Amino acid sequence: MIQLENITKTYGTGDAAVQALQNVDLHIPAGQVHGVIGLSGAGKSTLIRCVNLLERPSSGRVIVDGQEMTRLSAPQLNKARHRIGMIFQHFNLLTTRTVYDNVALPLELMGTKRQAIRQRVLPLLELVGLQDKASQYPAQLSGGQKQRVAIARALASEPRVLLCDEATSALDPQTTGSILELLRDINQKLNLTILLITHEMEVVKSICHRVSLISDGQLVEEAEVGEFFTAPRTQLGREFLNDFLQLEPPAALMERLLPSATEDSHPVVRLTFSGDAVSTPLISRLARDCGVDVSILQAKVESIQDRTLGLMIAELLGSSEQTRQAMQYLESHQLHVEVLGHVQRDD
């Protein structure tokens, strides 16, 4: 439904040139909710704005619903944009129009008749739960209600695709939850394809089927959400996951961590495991098979879609050969082992 082919976007020229996107390829099938996550300045907004050509790519092709957007004339592009709704972090409602008139606006611009507008707007207000707010003005609404109006407005022209540009970043966690629920509902009821950009893992976890990770204008990782949360393939992916799970070693331990091993130090490791490994008694096997004791410093189990994810920060106690074998043993059982540092034995 959405296809980006080898997209590059450069802002400015010469010394002032900023390459915001480099060789971006992305394919999102119809009916999917796809998230793009990345740090500030990574190129998320540029990427999503390239889909409806609010930003024109410097090179590459954008194809939406079979139509090559990058080849359309201005009037054709205008028409094609009716099939692509968009919502924004700060809602972008017209303050002088009522809720009803905000939702009606795209239809008015398309020349739709009054009666037909009414027949479209009222069910949309019902869909987003604002049927009793039709005659209110945006200033009278909460942030969540404003975003609901924006969603209804984006749906007015019966789009096939909805672009969400940090749509929940200005909302509190509870309101975020209800907006994400509404988006999930719309995705299922209308089979709407949704592309969203976010810097929040919670958003990805809640509603996305697949996720891409963007860094310095490049897509560096793409995976199903369950896979991304259980086995990110890049260091940046692991950092997002660790931030989300808030599993960092205690500060006092961090201060004692040595970057490399000494004769009488033990490794401190972060273990990430999923699937069968969660229910396998690996710790007792480490003691039995490798002669290594495990001192658990922090541990957590999370359910992500249909997968279970376990995380643990632990100190491996044994000789350097024993701990090396223990790490090999863990990796051979599909655990991701990251050595955070080494801690000097107390005794």
Ligand SMILES: Nc1ncnc2c1ncn2[C@@H]1O[C@H](COP(=O)(O)OP(=O)(O)OP(=O)(O)O)[C@@H](O)[C@H]1O
């Ligand atoms: N109109 C512009 N002119 C020049 N540079 C720009 C323009 N818009 C974005 N950039 C630059 O392009 C890069 C990507 O910006 P973009 O806004 O797409 O990132 P982002 O991931 O959405 O960031 P944030 O999460 O902070 O909004 C940044 O280095 C930014 O400074």
